[in-house]
Amino acid sequence: MQEETKRILDMVENGVLTAQEAKELLEVLGNQSTVITPEVKEEFKKEPYTQENADFIDELKRDFTVVGERFMQFMQGTVEKIKQFDFEMPFGEPVVFQEKVVKEDAQFDDISIDIANGKVEIYPSEDATTYADVTVKSYKNSTEEEAKTHFNSEFVFTTEGNKLRMYSDLKTTSVQVVLYVPKKAYNQISVRLFNGDFIAQQLEANSIKVKTTNGKINWNELKFGQGDIETVNGSVQVQDVEGESIEVETVNGRIYVDGNLKEIEGSSVSGHVILTTKAKEARKVEGTAIAGNVELYVPKDVSLKGEATSQMGKLDVQLPDVTHLNQSEQLLHKKVVFTKILENESEPLRVHGEAKTGSVVIRYTSEGE
Structure with missing residues (x-):
């Protein structure tokens, strides 16, 4: 069995x-x-x-x-x-064109993006202006003029109060956006994509939330209070970030998180979960997977309170200075509980790795921090 x-x-x-x-x-x-x-x-x-x-x-x-x-x-x-697709026009070679949309003197602290079909990238602008370079591929219109007219009537890029809003519900049109915004600390950045990748680099916000049904997510050099990523089908890569907490969930895809983070939660049904925190003030690192391995990397010079469990995989806890309080190798119930208490350390870093069929690996970061 x-x-x-x-x-x-x-x-x-x-x-x-x-x-x-x-x-x-x-x-x-x-x-x-x-x-x-x-x-x-x-x-x-x-x-x-x-x-x-x-x-x-x-x-x-x-x-x-x-x-x-x-x-x-x-x-x-x-x-x-x-x-909701209009199949009266057969799919063939798309009409492709580019648009640059500029928001003069825009003042906002929130960013909201909702794109049905297309890729979104966000970067800080060099001259503190707000603009978007948009590549449009229309499969519905026969001429570029018709495609541009349809795009301009349906694509929303505006400011509402204190929020920059971008919206596209075009089903037979791929909208690939490279958005440039002033470099500052934002309150909230919210992105929803049905089909497409998301990339963000060198941004700062109190809250960053990204949800996509089908697409990869890549964060690089971000600073945030709370990060929230959810995807049904797609890998997640978060590197060189700093934040209070981040939660990543995917049904099918690999999760890779590496940064100066105080709390990390990563969960994948079918895919490996690799979580690394370099923050000495870290409070929690938790990784779970059903069909996949879990790897957790934590600083060396902190107190620890951890647990690793797996039903069918291996447990590999290579932390030479911890105390193993409990170790079980029972059938379908493998478990290792460990702890390390340092002087002048108030609350230990809670470490939890769980894999149903894969292995659980726990190590110190290579920097030894």
């Missing part, structure tokens, strides 16, 4: 099975009677083998039920978007 379960989960990680298909196979597997040979009895005589497997499979089924619901929401949203 253990081998069959691992095969199912490997197929999920490799994209061979969907979450719903995995859930159905696990239900069938859980209903089968377990054949216990003398060798199996000897290996697992200390633990109730059948019950342990049943509990594990029930837990996986609950996980994949949630994942299946998330994918169904994604598919329903996709179908609704497709229903």
Whole structure:
């Protein structure tokens, strides 16, 4: 049963099975009677083998039920978007043109972006102006003049009160935006994309939230109070950042976070989770994955209170100066609990790594900070 379960989960990680298909196979597997040979009895005589497997499979089924619901929401949203497409004009070679939209003397502290189809990049402008370089690919209009007229009537780029707002609900038009804004500390940056990547570099804000259904997310050299990233299908890469807290969630994709961060939470259903904090004031680093590995990297000169768990993978906690309070290698329930208390350290950094089928690795940062 253990081998069959691992095969199912490997197929999920490799994209061979969907979450719903995995859930159905696990239900069938859980209903089968377990054949216990003398060798199996000897290996697992200390633990109730059948019950342990049943509990594990029930837990996986609950996980994949949630994942299946998330994918169904994604598919329903996709179908609704497709229903709104105008298929009277056949898809062919697009009409491509570029526009530069400038907002003169714009004053704002919030940025809100909502793009149905297209890529968004945000950078600080060199001359403290606000403008957007837009590349438009229209699959609906036959001439460039028609495409420009349609784009200008539907694309919104304006200021409302204290907010810069960009909006495009064009379904058969790809809108690729490179936005330049004055270099300053913003209150909130909010981005929603249905289909497209997001890149941000050298920005500062109290709150940064990005949500995309299908697309990669890349943050570089950002400073924020609270960061929030959510994607259904796409990898997340966050590097050289500084912030109070960041939470990253993806259904299918790799998560990589590295920066001076006090709290990090990363969760992926199918993908590796790699989290690194270099902040000596860090309070929490938590990584979880169902079908994927978890790697956590923490500063050396801080107090620690941590835990690593995995049902089917390896636990690799290479922290030579910690005390192992508890270590369990039971079937489908591997666990390591550790602690380290330094003088003049008030609250320890809480470290938690959990993987259902993959391995959990915990190390000090290479800088030894």
